[in-house]
Amino acid sequence: MDSQQHNPERREITIRRAPRFVPFLLLGVIAGFIAALLVAYVGPENPTYTREATLGFFTVMFAIPGVALGALVALLLDWISVRKTRRAVVERDEE
Secondary structure: OOOOOOOOOOOEEEEEOOOHHHHHHHHHHHHHHHHHHHHHHHOOOOOOOOHHHHHHHHHHHHHHHHHHHEEEEHHHHHHHHHHEEEEEEOOOOOO
């Protein structure tokens, strides 16, 4: 047996659950596209523009605020997760 005493390395770490931003941004784009679908196909037809052109225009117009709203929700959830951080002590196992 080794005469040295086994002294594992201990560290204090911070644990928190952080949201992934990309799914929130994609949900904002999808919500903007659904809103554009409703505006383009539910309203009265315009003889000047096709419904597809209207859909494309409103998709761009609604996707940008949708992305901003998704980012805002992700940032809010991230802020909440920072407030709920916990501390833990871990030690290295040499096996």
